[in-house]
Amino acid sequence: MKKILIVGANSAIAAAAARQWVGQGVSLVLAGRNPDRLSALAADLHVRGGSAVKIVEAIYDATDRTAHAALVEGAWNALQGLDGVLIAHGSLPDQKACEASVAQTLMELETNALSVIAVASLLANRFEAQGRGVIAVIGSVAGDRGRQSNYVYGAAKGMVGLFLQGLRNRLSRKGVRVVTIKPGFVDTPMTASFKKGALWASADQVASGIVRAMERADGEVYLPGFWRLIMLIIRHIPEAVFKRMSL
Amino acid sequence: MKRYQSWGRIDAEPSRVYALSDRQMALPTASFSMLPFGNGRSYGDVGLNRGGALLDTAGLDRFIDFDPASGILRCEAGVQLDHILSLAVPQGWFLPVTPGTRFVTVGGAIANDVHGKNHHVAGSFGCHVRQFELLRSDGSRRLCSPQHDADWFGATIGGLGLTGLITWAELQLRRIANPFLWTEAIRFRNLQQFIELDAEVAPRHEYTVAWLDCLAGGAGRGRGIYFVGDHAPSLTQLPLYQARRRRLPLTPPWSLVNGLSLRAFNQLYYHRPLATGQTLTHYEPYFYPLDSLLEWNRMYGPRGFYQYQCVVAPEAGAQALDRLLQAIARSGQGSFLAVLKRFGDQASPGWLSFPRPGYTLALDFPNRGDATLQLFRELDAVVLDHGGAIYPAKDATMPAEHFRHYYPAWQRFSAFVDPAFSSSLWRRVMAA
Numbered sequence A: 001m002k003k004i005l006i007v008g009a010n011s012a013i014a015a016a017a018a019r020q021w022v023g024q025g026v027s028l029v030l031a032g033r034n035p036d037r038l039s040a041l042a043a044d045l046h047v048r049g050g051s052a053v054k055i056v057e058a059i060y061d062a063t064d065r066t067a068h069a070a071l072v073e074g075a076w077n078a079l080q081g082l083d084g085v086l087i088a089h090g091s092l093p094d095q096k097a098c099e100a101s102v103a104q105t106l107m108e109l110e111t112n113a114l115s116v117i118a119v120a121s122l123l124a125n126r127f128e129a130q131g132r133g134v135i136a137v138i139g140s141v142a143g144d145r146g147r148q149s150n151y152v153y154g155a156a157k158g159m160v161g162l163f164l165q166g167l168r169n170r171l172s173r174k175g176v177r178v179v180t181i182k183p184g185f186v187d188t189p190m191t192a193s194f195k196k197g198a199l200w201a202s203a204d205q206v207a208s209g210i211v212r213a214m215e216r217a218d219g220e221v222y223l224p225g226f227w228r229l230i231m232l233i234i235r236h237i238p239e240a241v242f243k244r245m246s247l
Numbered sequence B: 001m002k003r004y005q006s007w008g009r010i011d012a013e014p015s016r017v018y019a020l021s022d023r024q025m026a027l028p029t030a031s032f033s034m035l036p037f038g039n040g041r042s043y044g045d046v047g048l049n050r051g052g053a054l055l056d057t058a059g060l061d062r063f064i065d066f067d068p069a070s071g072i073l074r075c076e077a078g079v080q081l082d083h084i085l086s087l088a089v090p091q092g093w094f095l096p097v098t099p100g101t102r103f104v105t106v107g108g109a110i111a112n113d114v115h116g117k118n119h120h121v122a123g124s125f126g127c128h129v130r131q132f133e134l135l136r137s138d139g140s141r142r143l144c145s146p147q148h149d150a151d152w153f154g155a156t157i158g159g160l161g162l163t164g165l166i167t168w169a170e171l172q173l174r175r176i177a178n179p180f181l182w183t184e185a186i187r188f189r190n191l192q193q194f195i196e197l198d199a200e201v202a203p204r205h206e207y208t209v210a211w212l213d214c215l216a217g218g219a220g221r222g223r224g225i226y227f228v229g230d231h232a233p234s235l236t237q238l239p240l241y242q243a244r245r246r247r248l249p250l251t252p253p254w255s256l257v258n259g260l261s262l263r264a265f266n267q268l269y270y271h272r273p274l275a276t277g278q279t280l281t282h283y284e285p286y287f288y289p290l291d292s293l294l295e296w297n298r299m300y301g302p303r304g305f306y307q308y309q310c311v312v313a314p315e316a317g318a319q320a321l322d323r324l325l326q327a328i329a330r331s332g333q334g335s336f337l338a339v340l341k342r343f344g345d346q347a348s349p350g351w352l353s354f355p356r357p358g359y360t361l362a363l364d365f366p367n368r369g370d371a372t373l374q375l376f377r378e379l380d381a382v383v384l385d386h387g388g389a390i391y392p393a394k395d396a397t398m399p400a401e402h403f404r405h406y407y408p409a410w411q412r413f414s415a416f417v418d419p420a421f422s423s424s425l426w427r428r429v430m431a432a
């Protein structure tokens, strides 16, 4: 892979992956919402990558429905084609606030699910046409089961997971790989206010897993790997029991 | 999970930690005092803020600009020297000054105005800082350099993290032809010989430092090995170098550093065969022998350890150093790492900078409670007698009145301390 679009490049996990990629000489389109953070990231990658890699910045707000097509078109032209995309943007909703506001619930679904599906769809068609490409999306273990503490987020991540399953099924014979990344707890600005314990991974660790997965995986990748087992257990708790648990 | 403790394993859990990730962002408005936290490589309490907040700068780790033609590097303050080396060495540039570990941040290196083995020719880290941005709790941002806001520049270099948050800094790197150094080791039998050797050899070499066998008594007192090094010029063939990193897997329940292991180590180390003439050495083992054993500080066990680093005036020479060694020998507490170096007279822009002309001695001591503290007070007496000072980056115990004596600029400095900033060390040395 030589040319990658990163959507939500300001995410700590995505930025860590971007550093690894420029180290390998990969050129990048960085799409992000906050322009100051985006240029700070681009400058850092310029210094690390030297003149050999091309870094392009694109301002992108996932809640703007006119933005998806423009982003994909612009990125494709800027690097004259793409080999892969990492969709990383996301927000961790305030579950209680969502319960009180339908508007906020829908907005969170827009950010965490619909925008992701829009960008993935547009790139799927382009990758299908060229007969190769990798679509990687950061989902979450939270998408594996609905829990009272964050089911709006979980529903969005779960929708993305199902959508990608179908997309993978459609593209599996077209040379296009579809990778669903499911991180557990990651120490990033998104989780700054959480108390951290033994299960927590660093953004760097998860980024390494993503870079590796985009090289060869085609399916669902839990990061770190032990989450596959944890989620297997959680998914198999009977609903009659689960509904009384406070997870 | 990240622990906020000092390298000497002093614990002072802060009440709150703010992980900074964006240099444009304002400082948090906390009801308690704040202190920037670099990478926790200071030994004592300079980087701790018991009961207050820490501003963790690990997320301020972006490069901003690097010009491979001039060697001028601009980066955020949480960038570690290790990352600068990975970037710059392949492009023919090296740190202008480096401490004995590369796992320190640029912000930490400025705030303690760190020194290296080239102090006698290059001065301290602060001498190579071209400018930086200082963010204060009132939201103001100052661009500080020797020309612009020079007072803030002088107060912040060696300013112990108290004048505000350094968000980014610009450094002048030093040209090299390759990652290797020509090094040489020379044995000396006593302090007088060290001083003569240093006077003769140091002017000809960029890097000099000596290891002292501080357990040897009688005629052997003050014996050690003197190391010199110089960046190698262009070579047609470079040796192979393979980095190895190991980690002390757990904290042993008691200290592995005791009288027996120390004596054996020092004896062996002093008598180890030295290569004759010069050897070509990669910069990693040369500058950072301890970094290959990650978290080596755990070998001192759960009680941790202290480091004592002082400087004594040049004219005090062998006599002052000898008094220090005698006091250590009498106390029966040895030090694994006893490092001796002569500082040069290049002044730092930093008002509270530690390096000053004279001989600096750095020692590690396992924490034996009162016995260790009593030894430190004895050593202090020698330092005070000989126009010396103690290095705050390594200190956890110096009495307040000593600090003010060693750093007479403290009064002028206090006016530049950010009203929302404080540290465990600062409260200790400002206590009435």
Ligand SMILES: Cc1cc2nc3c(=O)[nH]c(=O)nc-3n(C[C@H](O)[C@H](O)[C@H](O)COP(=O)(O)OP(=O)(O)OC[C@H]3O[C@@H](n4cnc5c(N)ncnc54)[C@H](O)[C@@H]3O)c2cc1C
Binding pocket: B007, B035, B036, B037, B038, B039, B040, B041, B042, B043, B046, B047, B057, B077, B078, B098, B099, B100, B101, B103, B104, B105, B106, B107, B108, B109, B111, B112, B113, B114, B115, B116, B160, B161, B162, B164, B165, B166, B167, B290, B393, B394, B423
């Ligand atoms: C093995 C070893 C060898 C060493 N050798 C040497 C040596 O040879 N010479 C030498 O001089 N020192 C040496 N040291 C000490 C070390 O270089 C200093 O303590 C250094 O300052 C540690 O940097 P840090 O990034 O870990 O900062 P910390 O220890 O976390 O903090 C140090 C100080 O910097 C302040 N600070 C950190 N970031 C900022 C910022 N962005 N803005 C404002 N203030 C900030 C903190 O508030 C604190 O006061 C050594 C330490 C070790 C462990």
Ligand SMILES: NC(=O)c1ccc[n+]([C@@H]2O[C@H](COP(=O)([O-])OP(=O)(O)OC[C@H]3O[C@@H](n4cnc5c(N)ncnc54)[C@H](OP(=O)(O)O)[C@@H]3O)[C@@H](O)[C@H]2O)c1
Binding pocket: A008, A009, A010, A011, A012, A013, A014, A032, A033, A034, A035, A037, A060, A061, A062, A063, A088, A089, A090, A091, A111, A138, A139, A140, A141, A182, A183, A184, A185, A186, A187, A188, A189, A190, A191
């Ligand atoms: N941290 C975890 O524990 C964890 C666990 C599982 C999954 N994840 C997922 O991992 C991904 C990356 O998150 P992170 O942990 O790296 O957190 P992060 O650093 O907070 O990154 C999230 C990024 O999403 C971007 N974003 C949010 N809303 C946006 C919008 N409307 N338009 C464009 N960009 C928007 C933000 O961009 P700006 O900075 O430009 O505003 C922010 O940089 C997310 O999808 C998250 O759900 C995280």
